[in-house]
């Protein structure tokens with residue numbers, strides 16, 4: 632049965648919440664920051680800071696215009712094109728992130744594949760050994776090994792990986 636864009640959007644948000652909640656539980660006990668790639672409206676950032684109140688959450692965005700209630704503190708907002716800001720952050724912090732949430736999608740997978748082709752490498756360069764990477768689009772990189780999604784998240788709706796070493 633065909634699915635309207637509204638249905639698809641609702642399912643994406645449900646999948647996001649389920650995956651974020653699962654990821655927060657998975658990283659319990661591991662030290663390190665969380666990275667949010669794509670602030671957008673700030674919904675997933677807001678959820679992350681609610682479920683991970685003690686974590687440093689660094690947010691990357693080129694055009695930070697979220698709902699005002701979801702603006703990250705200036706010290707944790709990295710403004711600019713992630714193609715440049717992620718490598719600069721990796722130089723300063725190394726591979727320390729325990730969770731990376733990638734939500735930089737334009738909503739058009741064919742466009743994302745071209746415009747964000749550099750993204751998997753930059754993400755792998757920030758993820759600590761064993762870190763979890765969750766993403767709204769598939770990421771292909773030798774160091775990122777696919778892991779099963781939590782129950783209830785349909786295949787292809789979200790993606791999860793572990794940094795292998």
Ligand SMILES: C[S@@+](CC[C@H](N)C(=O)[O-])C[C@H]1O[C@@H](n2cnc3c(N)ncnc32)[C@H](O)[C@@H]1O
Nearest residue numbers: 669670671672673674675692693712713734735
């Ligand atoms: C789908 S939205 C994020 C939605 C957000 N997670 C939420 O829940 O509201 C994608 C965001 O990624 C940002 N973005 C995409 N490519 C980027 C890049 N190369 N550098 C910085 N920000 C980028 C866009 O500006 C946009 O705000």
